[in-house]
Amino acid sequence: MPYAINPGLLIALVVVVIAVIMVIKGLVIVQESEVMVIERLGAYHRTLQKGINFIVPFFDKPRPIKMVRYLRKGQEFTPVLSQETRIDLRESVMDFPSQPVVTTDNVTVRIDGAIYFQIIDPANAVYKIENMSQAVEVLAKTTLRSVVGQMELDKIFESRAEVNAKIKEQMEEPASKWGVAINRIEVQDIEMPTEVKEAMHLQMSAERRRRATVTEAEGEKAAAIAKAQGQKESAILNAQGDKESAILRAQGESRSIELVLGAMGEGEKSSRAVIGYLLGQSYISMLPEMAKQGERVFVPYESSALLGAMGAFRDLSAGDEALGDIARRAAAAGGLTGAASAQG
16 A cells, blocks of 8 residues: 555644745844845835844845946956946945046146045935945046036145145035035045146246245345344444444543643643653654655654654753652653653
């Protein structure tokens, strides 16, 4: 008699197999920093987070997200379109090809940029935009043209940080509707036409020559000022020295005259003798200087009378020991040159 299969056992076996398949199909493990958007019968159901998750097979399925990435080989960019069921929540970078931009001073440049963005709302990134990465790329390109087109070429080089900040600010609002956060924009390279580069090099060389000329002129100016200041201070010190020396000589002469007049006594004759002596001394001190100026020296006629007065004064002082002592003290006090010889 052939072996008969129990219908109840067969049904139970089928149920077990289906249950195992359901468990295997429904078990989903989500990695760290990843999520999955689940649809049930074509409608959004929930978002699976990291860890072990269960879904209903044949009823629940993940909704893929479209992503465009560029493969760069040298200067060539090749776009690659993919559909991913696991949505990466980490920050991503998109390095898109350079774009031609016309500045306000009518210079066409090509700007290469990079976008750093992050998906913060996976459901919106899937349902609010058909191709999120492409939308972010196009938005970045148009915003870049808009911002750079309002600036001059020199300003772009000087204010890259400002350009990045303006692009990021203008992209934040529309990108937030797609569940995307724009973290930063980087202008990587600015390519200019050859003639513009040559003009900028010439301008840079001229500016450097101008700065060198200005620096040299400022150095010469500072040296001239320092030299003039030194000459001024030297002249002031010399003038002060001459002044003090003249004051000391005048004080000495005054003291000498007072001593001589005191020794000679008061009276017109004595005063004339002293005056004649002093004038004679002045003539004698000038004779060596006069002799240096030529082979012949012409002495004024009036000098003979002065020399005679000096002789009389010398005779008078020789006969009077006290007067000779006064003359020596007058010479020591700073009298005119030759006053000390009155005693001889």
